[in-house]
Each structure stands twice: as C-alpha cells, then as structure tokens.
Amino acid sequence: GENVEQHPSTLSVQEGDSAVIKCTYSDSASNYFPWYKQELGKRPQLIIDIRSNVGEKKDQRIAVTLNKTAKHFSLHITETQPEDSAVYFCAASGGSTLGRLYFGRGTQLTVWP
Amino acid sequence: SAVISQKPSRDICQRGTSLTIQCQVDSQVTMMFWYRQQPGQSLTLIATANQGSEATYESGFVIDKFPISRPNLTFSTLTVSNMSPEDSSIYLCSVVAGGRRYEQYFGPGTRLTVT
Numbered sequence: 001g002e003n004v005e006q007h008p009s010t011l012s013v014q015e016g017d018s019a020v021i022k023c024t025y026s027d028s029a030s031n032y033f034p035w036y037k038q039e040l041g042k043r044p045q046l047i048i049d050i051r052s053n054v055g056e057k058k059d060q061r062i063a064v065t066l067n068k069t070a071k072h073f074s075l076h077i078t079e080t081q082p083e084d085s086a087v088y089f090c091a092a093s094g095g096s097t098l099g100r101l102y103f104g105r106g107t108q109l110t111v112w113p
Numbered sequence: 114s115a116v117i118s119q120k121p122s123r124d125i126c127q128r129g130t131s132l133t134i135q136c137q138v139d140s141q142v143t144m145m146f147w148y149r150q151q152p153g154q155s156l157t158l159i160a161t162a163n164q165g166s167e168a169t170y171e172s173g174f175v176i177d178k179f180p181i182s183r184p185n186l187t188f189s190t191l192t193v194s195n196m197s198p199e200d201s202s203i204y205l206c207s208v209v210a211g212g213r214r215y216e217q218y219f220g221p222g223t224r225l226t227v228t
Contacts, residue, residue: 099144
C-alpha cells in the first residue's frame, strides 16, 4: 500500500517568515495530494491540493509543489501569521486507492509573534 | 463543499461494550470513508463505506470489530465493537464531494474514551 513520509515533525518560525513542509510517497499510481490543517480539537480542514498533472499550485500565501519523478511534494506558507499555528498533514491517494487517503504523520507548526 | 455531521460528538464507554457512530451528509456522495485518529497521532483509514455492499477494510481492520453500514448515499454508521481502552480515539467520517472538482472533507469527529 501507499506509504507517506512527512518532515519535519515540528517547525517553529517567526511571524512573517516562510515555512516549508515536505512529504514523500511510495505509490507511483497516486495522483491526488491534499494538505490538511488541523487546529486543536477540530476536524482536519482541506487547505490546498494538487493533482499529478500539475507541478505547482498557489492560493494566496499557500503553495504546493509536486515532483512526480522524485515522488515528493511540499507545502509552502509565506508571510506566516500566528493563526497559521496548527498541525499540518499531507496525504496521497489515487490509482487503485482513489478516494482512500494515506496520511503523513503531521507537522506541528508554531508561528511566534 | 458538503456539510457533514456526526453523532455522538463524544462518548465515554465501558470496555466490552459497543458504540455506533452515525455520519450524515447534506448531499448525495459517491465515496464515504471512516478514519481513526488516535491521541496525538495522524489519521488512519479504517474502511470505505460502500452503498449497497459490504465495506472495504484496510489492513489491520476487520468487519467483526468495525462493522459499517451505508444504506444510502447520505448516511453511514460505524460500530466499534467489544471496546477496549486501545479503541480510545477520534473517529471521523470523510466524503468526496464537489462534483467535477474532486475534494475530500471530514466530519467533526466522534471522540471516544473507553474506560
């Protein structure tokens, strides 16, 4: 089955700095890569996703890049704000696992004012 | 996006008992899933809830322990059977919605504590 690795497990940045979280996946058939933000006690919230026919996608301060050859994808948050503090999860699905998301272990992002 | 609700939101149960969790979606969805999130951990897929047929379970999860029903395209239940403290987790249903745009959303979760 699919195996998703996520790094780092914790990330602390100063407000205004950028944050980068990286994930790798094992199943070359995977073609859908969402990122979720989970605040304490709340459900995971979809913040951005990318499909394998696209190399990069941006939504305001958030961007995701995908390298299918290397089987890795990354989340970039620019101009971080304290409200960006949360746990971020990457996931992968597709091919025979379409709809079934396999998650990384999560990154606890802390943005210091 | 789809609006997903779950009942109960939380429960405290004794070991050896069973709890049924309900998931209701405000629109018809083709794909519906159940996940588990153990304390401080990531999300793990339990099974795909198939409408009109038996659920498809991931490795490590079995029907006897986690029976699932999906009687229609807006509703599903997950039962946690013969509970032990190791079953203490948040259980979340998830749906794929958005029509042409494939997006996957999560319900608010059911926080289960087994004593």
